[in-house]
Amino acid sequence: MAQMKATAAGLGLELGDRKMTYNSRLAQEAGLWAETKGKGQQFHMEAFRTYFVHGENIADKAVLLGMIKRSGLDPKEGEAVIDKRLFSKAVDLDWDLAEKSGIIAVPTFRMGQDKIVGAKPYETLKKMVEKYAE
Template identity: 45%
Template sequence: MRIDRLQKEYEIQVRWIAFPLHPETPEEGLPLEELFAGRNIDINKARERLRQVARELNLPLGDRKMTFNSRLAQELGKWAESKGAGDKFHRAVFSAYFVEGLNIGKVDELVRLSKSLGLPEEEAREVLKSRRYKGEVDSDWNYCYAQGITAVPTFAIDHQKAVGFQPYEALEQLLKMKGIKKRI
């Protein structure tokens, strides 16, 4: 991933921020056609663009037809971060969602995913049941609203942003513009 390369080459620290991606999506999910109904979006063109980016980055990508509510995955991600496994968890969720087409809005699916990463199964279930990290995700969502962040991925430094799938060079230019130094 581009962010991995940037972290290797530049003195940056990545912080994942939860984004309110279609929070109205019900737990059982929605077909993409239904999600985008009435909007001026060519779903097939958007899918092809996503496939193209995945090929460029050598990332696996399934042929998903559904979207699922990511709120609980975001809350569990905050917990995984507190356990030092945030990056690993986020990548596993992306794979579950974009490659396998799994419903990341289901508690049992998220607990299974956590367990597969070596995280404590019962603690994961308790975190989801109690909504222990709800406030942290709410805070992230409020930050996104306040900063005018409307799409993912968004790479931000101070008030400068690169929105959407950007070429490595565009992200690198943002770092240079902000005076971020290369690692020695």
């Protein structure tokens, strides 16, 4: 965790002391909805802050609705998306694609037959990109 905090600090990202791992499924569904509304980046950054900085339970509906509101989205519409699970099948398809692609963790960077899993130094990614740029 210390290395991850140092890396995050070097990138200007705050990282809190997360004590629990919460199910992110509903947040993933809300994130896909946010993308259709042109607010995907805002929502994903809000999800990062909520989960990794503040350690809140992003599976909790009230927490999710707060994230939706802070992202500039309509909380009433967001509540319907969550309650009706409108993006559940889309997330299932994303998970299926990840599994078929051999992705078991995030982040995963894949080029050709090479794969880098987890938070790695910039130089590690640079070497892989340079290998395939030749």
